[in-house]
Amino acid sequence: MRPVLEVSGLSTHFFTRAGVVKAVEDVSFALNAGEILGLVGESGSGKSMTGYSIMGLIDPPGKVVAGSIRLKGEELIGYDEARWQKIRGNRIAMIFQDPMMTLNPVLRIDTQMLEAVLAHHDVPREEALRRSREAMVKVGIPSPDERLLAYPHQFSGGMRQRVAIAIALLNKPDVIIADEPTTALDVTIQGQILFEMQKLCRESGTALIWITHDLSVIAGLADKVAVMYAGRIVETGTVDEVLDCSRHPYTRGLMCSVPACNPRGQPLKQIPGMTPSLLSLGAECAFRERCARATAQCDTMPAIGQDAHAVRCHHPLGAPT
Amino acid sequence: MGISKRFAKSPDLAARIALKLGAGTPPVVVHALDRVNLRVMQGEVVGLVGESGCGKSTLGRVAVGLHAPSSGDRRWKGNVIAPDDLPTRLAIQMIFQDPYASLNPRLRIADIIGEAPVAHKLIAPADQEAYVADLMQQVGLDATLMRRFPHQFSGGQRARIGIARALAVKPEFLVCDEAVAALDVSIQAQVLNLFIALREKLGLTYLFISHDLGVVQHISDRVVIMYLGRVVESAPTEEVFRAPLHPYTQALLAEVPRLDQRRKDFVAIKGEIPSPIHPPSGCHFHPRCPHATERCRAEAPPLIEAGPGRVVACHLHSAAQNAS
Ligand SMILES: Nc1ncnc2c1ncn2[C@@H]1O[C@H](COP(=O)(O)OP(=O)(O)OP(=O)(O)O)[C@@H](O)[C@H]1O
Ligand SMILES: Nc1ncnc2c1ncn2[C@@H]1O[C@H](COP(=O)(O)OP(=O)(O)OP(=O)(O)O)[C@@H](O)[C@H]1O
Ligand code: SF4
Ligand code: SF4
Ligand SMILES: [Mg+2]
Ligand SMILES: [Mg+2]
Numbered sequence: 111m112r113p114v115l116e117v118s119g120l121s122t123h124f125f126t127r128a129g130v131v132k133a134v135e136d137v138s139f140a141l142n143a144g145e146i147l148g149l150v151g152e153s154g155s156g157k158s159m160t161g162y163s164i165m166g167l168i169d170p171p172g173k174v175v176a177g178s179i180r181l182k183g184e185e186l187i188g189y190d191e192a193r194w195q196k197i198r199g200n201r202i203a204m205i206f207q208d209p210m211m212t213l214n215p216v217l218r219i220d221t222q223m224l225e226a227v228l229a230h231h232d233v234p235r236e237e238a239l240r241r242s243r244e245a246m247v248k249v250g251i252p253s254p255d256e257r258l259l260a261y262p263h264q265f266s267g268g269m270r271q272r273v274a275i276a277i278a279l280l281n282k283p284d285v286i287i288a289d290e291p292t293t294a295l296d297v298t299i300q301g302q303i304l305f306e307m308q309k310l311c312r313e314s315g316t317a318l319i320w321i322t323h324d325l326s327v328i329a330g331l332a333d334k335v336a337v338m339y340a341g342r343i344v345e346t347g348t349v350d351e352v353l354d355c356s357r358h359p360y361t362r363g364l365m366c367s368v369p370a371c372n373p374r375g376q377p378l379k380q381i382p383g384m385t386p387s388l389l390s391l392g393a394e395c396a397f398r399e400r401c402a403r404a405t406a407q408c409d410t411m412p413a414i415g416q417d418a419h420a421v422r423c424h425h426p427l428g429a430p431t
Numbered sequence: 432m433g434i435s436k437r438f439a440k441s442p443d444l445a446a447r448i449a450l451k452l453g454a455g456t457p458p459v460v461v462h463a464l465d466r467v468n469l470r471v472m473q474g475e476v477v478g479l480v481g482e483s484g485c486g487k488s489t490l491g492r493v494a495v496g497l498h499a500p501s502s503g504d505r506r507w508k509g510n511v512i513a514p515d516d517l518p519t520r521l522a523i524q525m526i527f528q529d530p531y532a533s534l535n536p537r538l539r540i541a542d543i544i545g546e547a548p549v550a551h552k553l554i555a556p557a558d559q560e561a562y563v564a565d566l567m568q569q570v571g572l573d574a575t576l577m578r579r580f581p582h583q584f585s586g587g588q589r590a591r592i593g594i595a596r597a598l599a600v601k602p603e604f605l606v607c608d609e610a611v612a613a614l615d616v617s618i619q620a621q622v623l624n625l626f627i628a629l630r631e632k633l634g635l636t637y638l639f640i641s642h643d644l645g646v647v648q649h650i651s652d653r654v655v656i657m658y659l660g661r662v663v664e665s666a667p668t669e670e671v672f673r674a675p676l677h678p679y680t681q682a683l684l685a686e687v688p689r690l691d692q693r694r695k696d697f698v699a700i701k702g703e704i705p706s707p708i709h710p711p712s713g714c715h716f717h718p719r720c721p722h723a724t725e726r727c728r729a730e731a732p733p734l735i736e737a738g739p740g741r742v743v744a745c746h747l748h749s750a751a752q753n754a755s
Contacts, residue, residue: 126583153587153615207586207613208531252706267528267609268483268642290586293612294528295483296642297686298700305697323587323615324643326688330695349693367616368690369623369649374668377627378620378649387573 113140120177135341143315148328151338166194200230203278209270220258245276268294340396347419357426478651524602541577659715666741
């Protein structure tokens with residue numbers, strides 16, 4: 111089976127006055143129809159920018175400097191804005207970390223949803239409105255008729271997030287990139303959204319990239335997991351492999367920081383040290399300064415392994431010694 | 432702990448935000464908060480959880496004085512707060528749920544964090560840079576980035592800028608609205624450890640709004656649970672997690688995602704999700720409640736005492752009390 115989405119060697123850099131920020135560096139993964147990839151990693155490690163790159167949304171001074179993005183075999187890198195517009199919101203949709211990226215503050219919700227349908231589908235207005243209302247109900251927004259007539263600022267944070275999810279669901283895309291989509295929702299509503307997402311993936315074969323910091327959500331939802339650190343994928347594999355048998359020291363550190371794994375009221379375990387500046391990454395492993403396993407070998411950046419459970423580390427955990 | 436000084440207190444406050452929906456439609460009133468009482472003791476960490484849209488941010492904004500309640504009042508150390516009371520305004524700070532919208536896009540980070548403490552003479556202008564650098568470090572941000580603008584940061588980095596800005600004016604009471612939601616668990620641990628340390632060192636008090644029950648359980652002394660504008664349960668943290676009384680609290684705890692659950696089959700919410708525009712009669716939770724009876728549809732359950740420091744609003748429990 112050919113993957114729906116194939117990303118390989120993707121690098122996205124920002125050319126700022128202070129220097130080049132290598133926000134995404136050599137990122138590769140593939141997703142089959144209906145598959146769910148959990149993308150986790152350090153804050154600022156390039157998760158959102160990976161999503162933006164796949165959506166063709168990197169603006170100057172940022173630029174996709176290398177790599178390939180294939181949607182059902184079709185290469186998207188090099189497309190002009192007109193062709194991206196046919197893809198965006200239609201075949202690939204993104205639920206942004208900040209719902210106000212999707213929502214226009216001066217337009218009513220119904221206007222925005224109708225526009226999202228009518229831009230890509232030649233259907234009557236009534237049909238577009240019916241789909242919009244249906245999507246609002248799916249994401250658990252009561253009184254959809256009144257809420258459709260409201261403006262974004264009249265919604266709570268979590269309701270805005272749900273409207274953004276509803277817009278992403280409208281055109282049943284091939285790929286959905288969901289960037290922290292349920293952080294502002296209580297767990298019962300989150301469960302409702304996860305139910306709808308899972309249904310969409312199972313029934314329409316939509317492939318889903320779920321970016322989140324909530325490892326427990328990933329545990330229940332994802333098939334595969336990729337962990338990012340300082341712009342690169344440092345570990346990838348099935349959800350069981352990555353969460354139960356973490357091999358990269360950063361992944362292991364993350365698992366130990368989860369509050370549920372720490373005694374109540376006591377200080378939480380945290381990974382020592384600070385995220386390296388993406389401006390001054392040298393040739394060494396980016397995690398080196400914070401890593402208890404580092405040796406002289408770590409002066410060179412390790413390559414990512416070729417196994418299904420791949421790790422970018424010279425001395426991975428659980429390795430035969 | 433035996434501290435009995437009253438802190439921010441807002442008895443009987445019903446912030447109703449009137450929402451006008453274009454011409455032609457009658458104005459709709461959203462009952463964001465309905466006679467909510469909240470009392471936070473000095474040095475206490477109160478976790479506020481509840482449904483999305485139930486009014487938590489509104490309550491937080493009322494507590495820091497950004498919204499005037501439609502009715503009710505707000506007290507600080509026992510006194511009603513005057514609108515022009517600057518020291519109190521500085522002492523109560525909020526970390527906003529939506530960091531991007533709350534950061535001025537035209538200011539550099541050094542000024543976003545450093546402007547207020549200089550303006551209010553908490554530090555000398557010459558010390559601004561060192562002060563900002565120190566705060567950035569504490570929240571895990573690289574201080575060399577202080578000349579950047581907000582749009583050049585990732586979501587979690589912006590959230591930390593918001594945290595540093597709130598801490599910069601040395602508050603006594605901090606309303607954290609989803610303050611750590613955008614952070615990976617390791618940086619979240621760093622920020623939570625910072626909050627716990629500040630509380631021990633400076634006696635800082637927190638109202639901690641969060642959907643992450645793991646975080647709430649870890650950091651709070653007491654948990655307040657809201658549903659559709661009303662408080663439905665409030666109890667010491669350990670009690671709530673050991674034996675939740677309200678059916679909504681029980682539903683919340685049952686749905687908490689767990690690290691050891693794999694390929695879960697998620698289920699849709701049973702019943703209808705009620706709307707704050709047309710709040711259901713009686714108990715607001717009845718359209719979703721598995722135990723709902725006729726009485727629940729007709730009559731709103733009052734908050735009643737259900738143990739030491741513990742209240743709940745549910746007919747199941749008032750019935751039990753009447754019987755005994
Ligand atoms: N316009 C820009 N100019 C310079 N650097 C940028 C710009 N936009 C993003 N960056 C940097 O690129 C890096 C990757 O950002 P990205 O938003 O992808 O992080 P993230 O993994 O999504 O983090 P978070 O979990 O905090 O949202 C960050 O370190 C950020 O500071
Ligand atoms: N400016 C406004 N105009 C009209 N209604 C509003 C306004 N601000 C908030 N509301 C309504 O008030 C209710 C409570 O909103 P609030 O932001 O307090 O919810 P919340 O509990 O913080 O939710 P979330 O967890 O999603 O952030 C919502 O139904 C919302 O639509
Ligand atoms: S390569 Fe070396 S420094 Fe990097 S994570 Fe592995 S052991 Fe640690
Ligand atoms: S009062 Fe009735 S409907 Fe409301 S939570 Fe209790 S049992 Fe359920
Ligand atoms: Mg992000
Ligand atoms: Mg809120």
